[in-house]
Amino acid sequence: MGLFSAVPGRLRVVEVGPRDGLQNEPGFVPTGAKVRFIDLLSEAGFGVVEVTSFVSPRAVPQLADAEEVLRAIRRRPGVRYPVLVPNLRGLERALGAGAQEIAVFTAASETFNLKNINMSVARSLEVIAEVVREARGAGLWVRGYVSVCFGCPYEGQVDPEKVLGVAGRLLELGVDEVSIGDTTGVATPRQVEETVGRLLKELPAERLALHFHDTRGTALANVLTGLLMGISAFDSSAGGLGGCPFAPGASGNLATEDLLYMLQGMGIETGVDLDKVVAATRFILGVLNRPPASRYFQSCQAVRADVRGP
Numbered sequence: 488m489g490l491f492s493a494v495p496g497r498l499r500v501v502e503v504g505p506r507d508g509l510q511n512e513p514g515f516v517p518t519g520a521k522v523r524f525i526d527l528l529s530e531a532g533f534g535v536v537e538v539t540s541f542v543s544p545r546a547v548p549q550l551a552d553a554e555e556v557l558r559a560i561r562r563r564p565g566v567r568y569p570v571l572v573p574n575l576r577g578l579e580r581a582l583g584a585g586a587q588e589i590a591v592f593t594a595a596s597e598t599f600n601l602k603n604i605n606m607s608v609a610r611s612l613e614v615i616a617e618v619v620r621e622a623r624g625a626g627l628w629v630r631g632y633v634s635v636c637f638g639c640p641y642e643g644q645v646d647p648e649k650v651l652g653v654a655g656r657l658l659e660l661g662v663d664e665v666s667i668g669d670t671t672g673v674a675t676p677r678q679v680e681e682t683v684g685r686l687l688k689e690l691p692a693e694r695l696a697l698h699f700h701d702t703r704g705t706a707l708a709n710v711l712t713g714l715l716m717g718i719s720a721f722d723s724s725a726g727g728l729g730g731c732p733f734a735p736g737a738s739g740n741l742a743t744e745d746l747l748y749m750l751q752g753m754g755i756e757t758g759v760d761l762d763k764v765v766a767a768t769r770f771i772l773g774v775l776n777r778p779p780a781s782r783y784f785q786s787c788q789a790v791r792a793d794v795r796g797p
């Protein structure tokens with residue numbers, strides 16, 4: 488038995504760049520550029536592309552054009568396009584703009600949740616219960632997020648039991664899958680083993696996804712740990728864009744290109760075309776006018792410069 492023999496042969500990569508990436512940009516990205524970015528990502532072959540957030544535009548002005556973006560994207564058959572929804576008001580807006588999938592979100596720490604959505608964890612679960620009931624009634628697919636599962640910028644250590652309590656409750660409320668977030672990129676592999684191991688004692692692996700930010704360079708090592716434990720869905724963002732405006736020190740998500748490069752090398756299928764993701768990243772970085780966080784993307788640029796010569 489090889490070290491990787493338990494690793495699934497096919498994985499789901501959930502692209503969150505248009506939402507988690509663009510929510511954290513200092514400036515407002517024009518609506519047309521957001522739509523083009525999402526369309527390019529759709530063409531790359533992801534099964535899920537998270538589009539935007541129907542949150543308070545005062546809280547996240549970067550995504551104040553959520554309706555326009557969701558209405559304008561070209562939907563590819565078979566692709567899911569979830570949007571973040573914090574409350575019934577957000578659900579109503581999302582449904583009005585044609586959402587067929589949503590994501591609800593809460594946290595494993597009280598202080599982070601208050602800063603992020605101005606609710607205690609218990610209160611947010613009550614609000615989520617109503618949102619999920621309505622959303623399921625309307626036939627929507629629902630993802631649930633739990634933030635700061637591996638450490639909180641306000642409270643420090645987070646008990647895996649707390650993560651289990653919140654993730655388990657989301658599943659009881661009827662969400663289709665739960666994404667376990669390392670919001671500020673503090674996790675390391677042994678900790679992933681401990682927390683995910685605790686979850687897997689009670690919850691099915693196929694209902695869990697892992698969402699690593701790469702603030703300290705540990706995201707790929709953490710993915711590998713999750714893979715070895717039988718997790719088969721991972722979130723990432725094209726170019727490594729991202730962060731949470733309400734989590735000091737949060738920087739980009741794990742870069743999709745870096746994740747795909749590793750998975751391809753390991754012979755794991757995702758259905759996603761790496762070159763097309765690079766093209767989408769090249770487009771959005773041109774709009775943002777800044778360098779990529781993705782190491783794989785940087786290597787492509789270096790090769791292009793080599794080929795062109797000095």
Ligand code: HMG
Nearest residue numbers: 541542543546573576577603604605632634635668670731
């Ligand atoms: P609040 O101030 O407590 O709520 O905000 P409120 O009900 O008093 O509403 C305040 C104002 O917002 C009112 O407007 C409402 O009408 C309006 P005003 O009367 O002052 O003009 N409002 C809305 N407007 C549009 N759409 C809505 C909506 N709801 C209220 N849905 C609230 C509470 C939850 C609304 C606010 O705190 C909020 O929107 N927070 C969003 C925070 C956010 O988006 N954070 C980033 C996403 S989470 C993340 O990035 C983590 C993740 O990536 C995983 C990980 O990495 O861990 C998912």
Ligand code: MG
Nearest residue numbers: 507668670730
């Ligand atoms: Mg995130």
